[in-house]
Amino acid sequence: MEKKDPYAALRYREFNMFLVVRFALIFGWSMQFVIIEWQVYKLTSDPLYIGLIGLMEIIPALTMALFAGHIVDQKEKRNLLAICIAAFSLISFGLFWLTSESISQSWSVKTILYCIYALVFFGGLLRSFFSPTIFSLVALIVPKKIYPNAATWNSSTWQMARVLGVAFAGFSISWLGGGVDDQRGVHWSLCIVFGLVLFSLLMLFQIKRKPILNPKIGEPVMESLKEGINFVIKTKAILGALTLDMVSVLFGGAIALAAVFAEDILKVGSQGFGLIVAAPSVGAFLTMLVTAYIPISKKAGLKLLVAIFGFGLCIIIFGLSSVFWISVTALFFSGVFDGVSMVIRQTILQLKTPDHMRGRVSSVNSMFVGSSNELGAFESGVTAKYMGTVSAVVFGGTMTLYTVLMTGVVIPSFPKLDLTKDIEEHEKEDEV
Numbered sequence: 001m002e003k004k005d006p007y008a009a010l011r012y013r014e015f016n017m018f019l020v021v022r023f024a025l026i027f028g029w030s031m032q033f034v035i036i037e038w039q040v041y042k043l044t045s046d047p048l049y050i051g052l053i054g055l056m057e058i059i060p061a062l063t064m065a066l067f068a069g070h071i072v073d074q075k076e077k078r079n080l081l082a083i084c085i086a087a088f089s090l091i092s093f094g095l096f097w098l099t100s101e102s103i104s105q106s107w108s109v110k111t112i113l114y115c116i117y118a119l120v121f122f123g124g125l126l127r128s129f130f131s132p133t134i135f136s137l138v139a140l141i142v143p144k145k146i147y148p149n150a151a152t153w154n155s156s157t158w159q160m161a162r163v164l165g166v167a168f169a170g171f172s173i174s175w176l177g178g179g180v181d182d183q184r185g186v187h188w189s190l191c192i193v194f195g196l197v198l199f200s201l202l203m204l205f206q207i208k209r210k211p212i213l214n215p216k217i218g219e220p221v222m223e224s225l226k227e228g229i230n231f232v233i234k235t236k237a238i239l240g241a242l243t244l245d246m247v248s249v250l251f252g253g254a255i256a257l258a259a260v261f262a263e264d265i266l267k268v269g270s271q272g273f274g275l276i277v278a279a280p281s282v283g284a285f286l287t288m289l290v291t292a293y294i295p296i297s298k299k300a301g302l303k304l305l306v307a308i309f310g311f312g313l314c315i316i317i318f319g320l321s322s323v324f325w326i327s328v329t330a331l332f333f334s335g336v337f338d339g340v341s342m343v344i345r346q347t348i349l350q351l352k353t354p355d356h357m358r359g360r361v362s363s364v365n366s367m368f369v370g371s372s373n374e375l376g377a378f379e380s381g382v383t384a385k386y387m388g389t390v391s392a393v394v395f396g397g398t399m400t401l402y403t404v405l406m407t408g409v410v411i412p413s414f415p416k417l418d419l420t421k422d423i424e425e426h427e428k429e430d431e432v
């Protein structure tokens with residue numbers, strides 16, 4: 001059997017440019033989300049208001065997701081992504097301006113909160129387009145036979161950007177604020193976010209425009225949406241993977257309460273906050289690098305179930321811990337398991353989805369998984385408000401374990417899922 005090249009996808013220049021764009025964008029996006037969570041908690045001292053950030057983003061993201069997928073399948077991907085990034089830069093600049101000293105002194109806390117939520121809401125609209133556009137674009141940059149390798153590097157870049165983005169966000173608030181003025185640190189940290197978004201937009205034009213592979217241009221919207229939903233429901237491998245990830249992110253979203261743990265439970269301040277939010281991404285990133293050398297396509301279904309079960313256990317340990325380094329270690333290993341889960345899920349989606357349906361399938365994916373990050377933040381905020389922070393996190397981890405067990409029962413074919421044959425079939429298609 002031919003030895004697999006762990007750097008296969010990196011040998012394509014446009015894919016490298018794509019990774020640079022994705023890194024800068026996710027780094028900035030991760031920074032922004034963490035900074036806004038910190039700012040809102042400092043303004044209100046109430047975890048419920050942190051949860052509302054997620055709610056404000058998920059409402060438009062869920063509402064527009066399927067329609068966005070239809071539009072993505074009908075349009076040229078590179079230019080559509082450029083439009084999305086340009087619009088996102090306006091939101092980043094708006095948050096930078098909103099946290100300036102003059103606004104903080106002249107506007108009421110309620111007015112500032114309303115404006116933050118409004119900008120987050122518009123960011124949710126854009127997010128519904130980002131995921132399907134990026135998913136579709138990467139499939140046009142590399143040959144089908146190296147989709148699994150591209151998925152690994154793509155996911156690794158995403159996690160590395162989150163590692164550095166969330167960690168830098170936590171430290172930059174303290175660093176740029178001189179250790180005494182968090183408001184100043186928040187303001188100038190958001191300026192860095194704005195610069196990163198502009199940089200990603202410039203780098204995107206190093207990638208050429210791509211052909212539109214959808215043979216049904218002009219297809220009625222409702223027919224298009226119905227086709228995409230039916231495909232996901234009938235493809236049990238995709239349905240099972242998305243369901244598992246949705247529930248684990250929804251109920252295992254302990255990281256949304258990181259500010260509460262840092263301030264009130266572990267008492268480690270903004271620097272400890274940076275370590276807490278970075279720990280899962282560090283674990284996930286290191287795991288993804290390993291998967292580039294050790295493919296996990298064999299017995300993928302069983303491995304995904306084990307990974308998400310381990311993720312749930314780590315979340316429970318984090319919720320019960322009152323020792324900072326135990327908490328960070330638990331989150332690190334939650335990232336390790338999440339990294340395995342993400343690579344397997346992305347590989348399943350790339351291998352099982354036809355080219356002309358990538359936008360719609362990715363939109364369904366964003367509804368199941370991407371938007372559940374924000375819904376998970378809302379769920380964590382609400383349960384923390386009424387159950388207590390620790391109880392909320394333990395409840396979430398327990399629900400994740402329950403879902404893994406139920407998935408194995410409801411979809412008995414899922415633990416037997418193996419992607420080896422799919423990879424071999426794509427290799428034959430490229431040869432033809």
